[in-house]
Amino acid sequence: MVSVDQGVRSLYVTCGLQTHTPTDLMTWVCEQLLTHEDWRRDLPLLTSPDVQADAVDRMRKRPAELLDDPTLLARYRAAMDGQDVGRMMPSLPYIDGIPADGSLRVRLTTARAVLETGQDAVTLSAAGSTYEFAPEAEAVLRPLVDGHTVDLATLADTAGLALEDVTELVQELVAGQAAVVGSLL
Helix, strand or coil: CEEEECCEEEECCCCCCCCCCHHHHHHHHHHHHCCCHHHCCCCCCCCCHHHHHHHHHHHHHHHHHHHCCCCHHHHHHHHHHHHCCCCCCCCCCCCCCCCCCCCCEEEECCCCCEEEECCCCEEEEECCEEEEECHHHHHHHHHHHCCCCEEHHHHHHHHCCCHHHHHHHHHHHHHCCCEEEECCC
């Protein structure tokens, strides 16, 4: 926005920054606790005070274990990066599907995608979704996660996969709004 203030032109810029507080971290930690059965059980509200005290003592230990993990903040950051929705863009005119056209270019809609590789699978967290692919997909996903805009033919050649397979993988990302496809990207 440009305005005239006291006879001098000035420019005001507004930026939106996402801050993270300890409360945000603890909310995420609580979500992680739901993976443990003892955190999904009913509370022993109608039992004796001794049983209740034991239950509370057991509950106290799980968050302490998570908070003692030196990688906690790095894991939290990665989880938040994978949820960043980025800048949503339609892949027009490819509403009903992407054709297996090697000249089409693809890029992720977020710069904060997280790619984790394992022996049996490659996991991409992007735009609030998590995708699991075969290990061979890493060669397709790595340039995209690194921020490159790449044509489908190059991705297929790099990965040693058929163009149709790469197109199908990219279609899944486009459907989840984690990627955008077009000839002019």
